[in-house]
Every structure is written in C-alpha cells, then in structure tokens.
Amino acid sequence: MALVVQKYGGSSVGDARSVKRVAKRIAEAKRAGNDVVVVVSAMGDTTDELLDLAQQITPLPPQRELDILLTAGERISMSLLAMAITNLGVKAKSYTGQQAGLITDAVHGRARIVDVVPHRIRETLNKGQVAIVAGFQGVTQATNDVTTLGRGGSDTTAVALAAGLGADVCEIYTDVDGVFTADPRIVPAARKIEQVSYEEMLELAACGAKVLALRSVEYARRYGVPVHVRSSFSAHDGTRVVAAEKKENAMEAPIISGVAHDRSESKITVIGVPDVPGMAARIFEVVAGAGANIDMIVQNVSAAATGLTDISFTLPDGDGPATMAALTAVQGELGFDSLQFDDQIGKLSLVGAGMKSHPGVSARLFGALRDAGINIEMISTSEIRISVVTRADSLDDAVRAVHTAFELDGVDGEAVVYAGTGR
Amino acid sequence: MALVVQKYGGSSVGDARSVKRVAKRIAEAKRAGNDVVVVVSAMGDTTDELLDLAQQITPLPPQRELDILLTAGERISMSLLAMAITNLGVKAKSYTGQQAGLITDAVHGRARIVDVVPHRIRETLNKGQVAIVAGFQGVTQATNDVTTLGRGGSDTTAVALAAGLGADVCEIYTDVDGVFTADPRIVPAARKIEQVSYEEMLELAACGAKVLALRSVEYARRYGVPVHVRSSFSAHDGTRVVAAEKKENAMEAPIISGVAHDRSESKITVIGVPDVPGMAARIFEVVAGAGANIDMIVQNVSAAATGLTDISFTLPDGDGPATMAALTAVQGELGFDSLQFDDQIGKLSLVGAGMKSHPGVSARLFGALRDAGINIEMISTSEIRISVVTRADSLDDAVRAVHTAFELDGVDGEAVVYAGTGR
Incomplete structure (x- = not known):
C-alpha cells in the first residue's frame, strides 16, 4: 500500500x-x-x-x-x-x-x-x-x-x-502526457521524456516549459519528493522527475533532455553608455529598484573611438514599462544616449545534464541555427543549459531545427503520444 | 460616535x-x-x-x-x-x-x-x-x-x-424601503411601517414577509438589538424593529401592523379517520417522522353516523412528497380511507399587537373576506395574529380586501414609497 x-x-x-x-x-x-x-x-x-x-x-x-x-x-x-x-x-x-x-x-x-x-x-x-x-x-x-x-x-x-x-x-x-522534448504544437515529432532529473526539470521549467511550476520542482529537489507528471485523460505513464543518481540507465542517458522556448520576455537596450567603472552596476541598481527580474545580460565591446558601449538585458514582458520609466528618469544622471524596448524576441533553451561532459554541444546548436538562417541576438549558458535569444517570429523554426539537430525527433516505431492542447 | x-x-x-x-x-x-x-x-x-x-x-x-x-x-x-x-x-x-x-x-x-x-x-x-x-x-x-x-x-x-x-x-x-403593511406588488396602496415590535415582526416574518429572516428577529428580540430595515437604494428611513415598550406613541399605535401572505405551503387532508383516542397523535408522529414542519391543523367534527372524521394540516410545499409517502405507508395500520394533497392554497395573516385588546378584529376580518366572496378553508390564531387559508388564486384579492377593511391603505398626502421588486 x-x-x-x-x-x-x-x-x-x-x-x-x-x-x-x-x-x-x-x-x-x-x-x-x-x-x-x-x-x-x-x-x-x-x-x-x-x-x-x-x-x-x-x-x-x-x-x-x-x-x-x-x-x-x-x-x-x-x-x-x-x-x-x-x-x-x-x-x-x-x-x-x-x-x-x-x-x-x-x-x-x-x-x-x-x-x-x-x-x-x-x-x-x-x-x-x-x-x-x-x-x-x-x-x-x-x-x-x-x-x-x-x-x-x-x-x-x-x-x-x-x-x-x-x-x-x-x-x-x-492535460498532456508528460514533459516533452519540445512543445508538440511546434514540433509534432516531439517525444515524451520518460525520466528527467530535478536539475534538468528546473532548467526546463525556468526556460518556458509550463507543465510544472518552477517552485514545485525546487521544493521536490530539496525534499527528494519523487514526482510523476502525467495526463488525467489517459492511463499512460508520464514523465518521472527524480534525483539524477536515481535515473535508470543513467550511463546511457541522452545528452540532451529537451528544447524549451519562451515568448514572454522583452529586451531593453541602453544605447551609448559611457564605458566607465561602476556604470553597469548603477544601471542594474535602477532596474532592480523598479522590481524587474532580469534574465540575460549582454554588454557590447566598447568602441574605442567613442568610449561608449551598449548594454542589453531581457526581462518578463510585464516588467517592461516600469523599468523603462525608471531608466528614463536617470538618463541625465547616467549620461547614456537612448533606450530601446523590444518585445518581439523569443528565447530557445537546450537542456541536458549530458552536455556537461560532451564537448561540441554549443557548436552543434549554433550550426543548426545558422543552417536554418536564424540570427542569434544573445546567448547565456549554465552547466546543463544553453539559451539563445532570436526574433520571436523565428522561434518556432529555431526550436524545430535544434530538435532535429540533436536527434530528438520521434524515431520509427516509437509512438508520439500527447493529448489536449500540448501546453 | x-x-x-x-x-x-x-x-x-x-x-x-x-x-x-x-x-x-x-x-x-x-x-x-x-x-x-x-x-x-x-x-x-x-x-x-x-x-x-x-x-x-x-x-x-x-x-x-x-x-x-x-x-x-x-x-x-x-x-x-x-x-x-x-x-x-x-x-x-x-x-x-x-x-x-x-x-x-x-x-x-x-x-x-x-x-x-x-x-x-x-x-x-x-x-x-x-x-x-x-x-x-x-x-x-x-x-x-x-x-x-x-x-x-x-x-x-x-x-x-x-x-x-x-x-x-x-x-x-x-431592495425595498422597509417593512410594508402588505406586499406592494399586491397592494399598491401599502404603506411603509415606521416602527414594529419584535413580536409583531416575528409573526410577520413567520407568515411570509420575506424582508427579515425569522431567526434574526428571534435573535434580536432575545438580545434587545435595535434593528433598522432600510433600502440600499435610497437614504429614506426604513422600518425600526424595537421592543414593544420602546415603540414611540405606543398608546396611539395602530391596532394592526400589516397583512402578510404566503403561497409556499400545501395542505394534506386525511379522509375517513376512525374517531378514536390517540389517532391524531399517531398521524402526527408519522408526519414528524417524515421531517415535516406542520403549520396549521383542522379536525372536522366527527360524523355520528360513521364515526369517521377528516384531519387537514398545512406544511411547506417541499415537505409534501415525503409526508404523503410516509402516510401512505401506514394507511393499513391506521385504517383511514384516503389522502388528499393540495398545493393550491394561500395563507393570509393579519398581525398586530393591538388586536389583543380590541375585540371584533376577527369579525371584521371574516366580514371583509365574505364581502369579497372569498371562502375560508382553515383558521388559526395567536395573541397578535389571525391566519386564514384560502384558495391560492383568491389570495391577492383577500390581501387587498383585508388591507382596506383595516384602513391600512395609504391616505391622502401620505407618500407610498417603495423600491425594487417589493419583495
């Protein structure tokens, strides 16, 4: 019992x-x-x-x-x-x-x-x-x-x-059969993941996979609670979220767990920032003061001729207006040229514990995007994740290209089962 | 304050x-x-x-x-x-x-x-x-x-x-301006009551006036809470429910507070009941066992030739089916002839603390109904209330006739104010 x-x-x-x-x-x-x-x-x-x-x-x-x-x-x-x-x-x-x-x-x-x-x-x-x-x-x-x-x-x-x-x-x-290698609405060949570690699930949840709330995964990892994500519309086994060392066939686990995507972020670019020490710290103090949770940050190499640089960062769409207002208010003090707000970006994240020990993952990712003609605007990485920002309208193509490049598409004889809206 | x-x-x-x-x-x-x-x-x-x-x-x-x-x-x-x-x-x-x-x-x-x-x-x-x-x-x-x-x-x-x-x-x-001398939807000339005693309000609430829940009036009386029933749609004073001795101008208070009516009861008649001691007790044991709250009871004079009588009682419509079923189950044991169920009755109640000390109230009530051509099927009384059962389709006429007979209709120069649906 x-x-x-x-x-x-x-x-x-x-x-x-x-x-x-x-x-x-x-x-x-x-x-x-x-x-x-x-x-x-x-x-x-x-x-x-x-x-x-x-x-x-x-x-x-x-x-x-x-x-x-x-x-x-x-x-x-x-x-x-x-x-x-x-x-x-x-x-x-x-x-x-x-x-x-x-x-x-x-x-x-x-x-x-x-x-x-x-x-x-x-x-x-x-x-x-x-x-x-x-x-x-x-x-x-x-x-x-x-x-x-x-x-x-x-x-x-x-x-x-x-x-x-x-x-x-x-x-x-x-209302779906579990966690998938990508959103089945975008990648019809996406496969259900049988097992995933807490760490991989954390990255997937943080990067847009909506099937499990991020905090619940953190809680499950801290207390070692075995989680089973499954469909209420079928009797199929779903995805088991477990400690990495408990994953069955851990030795043979695939390098990559899945491709997550997220369309809920915007990008703010601060243009013509004087390249002096402490300037980035001051900018992000202002951003934090506006209550924004920033995600990725990129600072361009300073142009030697002008001594000016650009700083871009991403944040949830909803935090955009307050952050723009806060930055505008300090434009005189900080002396930057202008601000750009861009809510037409998309983020693709490749997640997999296996990438830690497999070189060439990022090369293969960038190659797949290049072959699909998709431009990369920003990059960030963790030990088990690589995220890139693209134009929002290229995101679906990007997800499909990467899913295929890492051989995640469903193979012959392997049923691709999902139900409902595929959320 | x-x-x-x-x-x-x-x-x-x-x-x-x-x-x-x-x-x-x-x-x-x-x-x-x-x-x-x-x-x-x-x-x-x-x-x-x-x-x-x-x-x-x-x-x-x-x-x-x-x-x-x-x-x-x-x-x-x-x-x-x-x-x-x-x-x-x-x-x-x-x-x-x-x-x-x-x-x-x-x-x-x-x-x-x-x-x-x-x-x-x-x-x-x-x-x-x-x-x-x-x-x-x-x-x-x-x-x-x-x-x-x-x-x-x-x-x-x-x-x-x-x-x-x-x-x-x-x-x-x-959604109405207070407690009225009758339901304004039935009696357009009904007037708002300025003050009413807890006891009168209890009788009105028990007899169909829906503006205050019966239990709340009982509670208010027990703890002496002054209650003011008024409209949320106007700033007019409404009806104050107070202890009888605190009523202003108590000496000049009208004999009658108002006319309540109730269409939510049904009548069950047990026909051909052997007129032997204990029979009524046994019938109402069965009724109570079915969970019914009975209201009025009438027993006919026994016909000498047959030794049989009829017993009628009223109860909330919703209690009818279970009560009929319970009585049917004991028909053999009790030996009565048959059962009648009638949900086409109406109850009129005349309420007023003044009637205690004024003779002739019931005579005037019955006279008003007779003049209006309305048949009375059952009667019950308390110290400050007289209730009669009529056909449901005569009830509105009955209420109007009684309201007029007791001079409750709005008089010249007295505004009749009510709002909303007049519930």
Whole structure:
C-alpha cells in the first residue's frame, strides 16, 4: 500500500463532468489499496474570472483581499470533488489550506510555505478516507490570514504535502502526457521524456516549459519528493522527475533532455553608455529598484573611438514599462544616449545534464541555427543549459531545427503520444 | 460616535457596479464618524448557481462539503467590497465567519450560533478601519469545520455580531424601503411601517414577509438589538424593529401592523379517520417522522353516523412528497380511507399587537373576506395574529380586501414609497 498525493489542475476539473471523471480516477486509486491525498486547483478559468471581477472594482486591489477572493476558486472545486467521490461510495473530505496545515509567510500573492502541519490529513487517511486539499493557498500562523502561493501554486502545495506526509509519489495530473522534448504544437515529432532529473526539470521549467511550476520542482529537489507528471485523460505513464543518481540507465542517458522556448520576455537596450567603472552596476541598481527580474545580460565591446558601449538585458514582458520609466528618469544622471524596448524576441533553451561532459554541444546548436538562417541576438549558458535569444517570429523554426539537430525527433516505431492542447 | 452593523443582501451587491455603490455608502457612514462593521451576502444569484453546480455532481451532496461550497460566495463578495472601500480611501479588511469568531454547532446547512468571539473585528475597529464580515457562515469550535446558517443566515450573522459587539443599531439593507403593511406588488396602496415590535415582526416574518429572516428577529428580540430595515437604494428611513415598550406613541399605535401572505405551503387532508383516542397523535408522529414542519391543523367534527372524521394540516410545499409517502405507508395500520394533497392554497395573516385588546378584529376580518366572496378553508390564531387559508388564486384579492377593511391603505398626502421588486 502506497501513500499517493495526486494534483489535478484547472483544466482537469473544468466542469461538473470533468470533476466526475477525476473523481472516478481517485476512487480507483483508493480502491487499489492506496492512501490518497488530492490537491486540486480552481475549475477552468475561475481564477482569471475572479481577477477580472477585482479589476472591475479597482486597478490596484489590496493583496490581502485579492488572496481571499482568489481562494474562493479552490473552495468550489475541492468541495465538488469531495461530493463526486463520496457519490461513488468512497468517503472523502475536503480541506482548505488552513485546515490542511499549510502555514506560509505573510507575503500575500506569492507567499512561501514555512511549515506543513497536516494533522487533519493524517487523521482522514487513518479513517480510510480520501483527503482533498485546496491548492494554491495557505494561512499565516500569527494572524490566521489567507494567503496564496502565486501562479502554479497548486503544484507546490502538492509537493509540499507529499514531503510533509512522506508520500511515496507526488502525481501531477495535467492535460498532456508528460514533459516533452519540445512543445508538440511546434514540433509534432516531439517525444515524451520518460525520466528527467530535478536539475534538468528546473532548467526546463525556468526556460518556458509550463507543465510544472518552477517552485514545485525546487521544493521536490530539496525534499527528494519523487514526482510523476502525467495526463488525467489517459492511463499512460508520464514523465518521472527524480534525483539524477536515481535515473535508470543513467550511463546511457541522452545528452540532451529537451528544447524549451519562451515568448514572454522583452529586451531593453541602453544605447551609448559611457564605458566607465561602476556604470553597469548603477544601471542594474535602477532596474532592480523598479522590481524587474532580469534574465540575460549582454554588454557590447566598447568602441574605442567613442568610449561608449551598449548594454542589453531581457526581462518578463510585464516588467517592461516600469523599468523603462525608471531608466528614463536617470538618463541625465547616467549620461547614456537612448533606450530601446523590444518585445518581439523569443528565447530557445537546450537542456541536458549530458552536455556537461560532451564537448561540441554549443557548436552543434549554433550550426543548426545558422543552417536554418536564424540570427542569434544573445546567448547565456549554465552547466546543463544553453539559451539563445532570436526574433520571436523565428522561434518556432529555431526550436524545430535544434530538435532535429540533436536527434530528438520521434524515431520509427516509437509512438508520439500527447493529448489536449500540448501546453 | 455610534457603532453600526450594516448588512447588505445579495441584491445590493449583484455586480461590480453595485459593490462600488454600496462601498460609497459604507465610506460615508465611516466618514460621518461611526465605527462600521459590514455583513455581506453572496452576490446576486451566486448561492443558487453553486447549488446548481452541486446538483450536477450528485443529488445528495454531503452537507459538510455543501457548506464549504456555498461559503465561497461570501468570500467573493466580502473581498470585493473591502477592495472597493479601500479604493475610496477608507481602510477596510474582510473576515470569514471563522476569522470573525462566529462559532456554531456542527449541524451543517442550518447551524446555530453558539458564541460570538469578535476579537479581530474589535481590533480592526480600534485601528479606525471598516470590518467586512462574510454573512451566512460560521465555524465549529471543536473541529474547525465550516458551517452555514441556512437561508437568511446573513441577517442572523449581522444581528449576532451587533449583539456581540454591543452595537447601537443593526441596519439591514435590502431592495425595498422597509417593512410594508402588505406586499406592494399586491397592494399598491401599502404603506411603509415606521416602527414594529419584535413580536409583531416575528409573526410577520413567520407568515411570509420575506424582508427579515425569522431567526434574526428571534435573535434580536432575545438580545434587545435595535434593528433598522432600510433600502440600499435610497437614504429614506426604513422600518425600526424595537421592543414593544420602546415603540414611540405606543398608546396611539395602530391596532394592526400589516397583512402578510404566503403561497409556499400545501395542505394534506386525511379522509375517513376512525374517531378514536390517540389517532391524531399517531398521524402526527408519522408526519414528524417524515421531517415535516406542520403549520396549521383542522379536525372536522366527527360524523355520528360513521364515526369517521377528516384531519387537514398545512406544511411547506417541499415537505409534501415525503409526508404523503410516509402516510401512505401506514394507511393499513391506521385504517383511514384516503389522502388528499393540495398545493393550491394561500395563507393570509393579519398581525398586530393591538388586536389583543380590541375585540371584533376577527369579525371584521371574516366580514371583509365574505364581502369579497372569498371562502375560508382553515383558521388559526395567536395573541397578535389571525391566519386564514384560502384558495391560492383568491389570495391577492383577500390581501387587498383585508388591507382596506383595516384602513391600512395609504391616505391622502401620505407618500407610498417603495423600491425594487417589493419583495
């Protein structure tokens, strides 16, 4: 008998019919002899609808109130799911984040879990019942206030509960069959990855693969929680995220896990920056002060004739306006010529633990892009990742070219299985 | 400076625009120097929509889960209202029933308040902020489970908080201008009642006047909470519900407060009942066992020739099928001839503390109905109420005839003010 934590996303519980389908799956897991804890997101687009409602009231809602508002969505889905499971003859009880003991700090809107005290969940399991827990939400210990964990927070709830309960596996159910070597909407020959290490999954999630929230992977790595990403629409095995040393056939693992892409970043270029010590530090102080999370940075070699250089960096689209405003405000002080804002960029990331020990990976990447006629604007690397920035409208071609160049395309006789929208 | 508890119903916060309108009103009360606590219901038809969703999952949802589901509605309205008030420059915080200290028993779906521990509400007031509290919901002390107080529960939340905080007044905002001498949709000449005693309001609420939930009136009477029923769409004074001895001009108070009506009951007649001791007791044991709340009872004089009698009683429409089934099951045992079910009845109730000391009230009532050609099927009385059952399709005529006979129609120069649907 295993202790299984299952997480179902909003697309798996979009309407009453889907809720019943998921309930059937949970009841089967329970009847198969497992202890089952279920974490559930809000139904379909509920969270976005609630956000819309808040925007109709005020452009800047207080975060504390926004958190209370948004958690209504999980309250609805979790109680409906408990009803549906009970209706199948399996006892189930639903619990809010507070009732499930998910204690967070008080940073509303993106609270971090500081403790998991799942007494009531254990009691429920001990009675032979299924426990349903609201994803995405917690409570502050000092003030008993409702918090949310931010987008993708339900994945984090599931992994944190799995860690707190010592679960055998944390199953993340989604509308695709697992993690793919690339987005199947762009690369029809993309293959499902059977196993991936925490580190590779971290890079993939950070670089645009949306199937698992980045924070949940960090949490899973820290506590060694085995994660299984799979489809709620099929019975196929999905992708197992495990410690690198536990990967089966680690010796024969492919060099490259997959190609991620991201269209959600913009590029800001500061043109004609005086090339004096401390100037870059000053620029990025201003950028940090505007609250932007910068990703890649490139500084051109200074032109000897002018003593001026250009500095480019990428950041999430949403951080663009505030950052441009902050930089404009210090133009006189810093003495640069002008600013350029470019939201038509795309980022391609090649991820694989194998590239550490295989020379020539970047050469092959750049060669593939050259052969496809795609210009590289920026480059950054980590031990197990190479990212390049291209024009947004070349990104799909770039992903396909790289996927093929690293022999990731599905081979004869290997089924390429994916479902839903391929997100 | 007064401490005011204001309650806004679902029709007052039906959409974002209404929420903003109500927020303005609350901000004004606060700026006028009052301490303000606001109890809010779910927006518009939210509760019914959530019930529909549950029905799509299972015909018999577990009550505990249904309570969690339904309380999502107030979570949405209270947070939006707090946002809207904050947006007007007045600080406001919203609290769930649990956070506001509304402790109930564990009878899900119709929990009773056992204690009110509003520490956080007091703290919020002490900081000069407005406290918004979710109506209709509480929490069990032992298990920290979410409960609901049943339909009309938000009125009860407001009165209970007003009692717990020692508020100067509990203002119940609705979509009509107050309590009327009759439903203005039926009697256009109906007048707003300026003052009414707890006892009269109890009879009116019990007999079909929907403007205040019966339980909230009971609670207000027990704790002596002054209640002011008024419109959220106007600034007019509404109806004040007070202790009988505090009514202004008590000596000159009219004999009759108003005419209530109710179309939500059915009549069951047990025909040919052997007229032997204990038979009525046995019948009503069976009825009680079916869970029905019976209202009026009439037993005919036994026909000497046959030794048989008929027994009729009224009960809420919804209790009809189960009660008919329970009685049918014991027909052989009890030996009655047959059962009749009639959901085409209406009940008219004349309420007024003055009728205690004024003879001839019932004679005038019956005379008015006779003159209007309306047949009376059943009669019941209390010290301050007379109720009669008529055909459902005669009920409107009956209400108008009685309203006129007791000189309740608006007189020359007296404005008849009502708003909204006149519910």
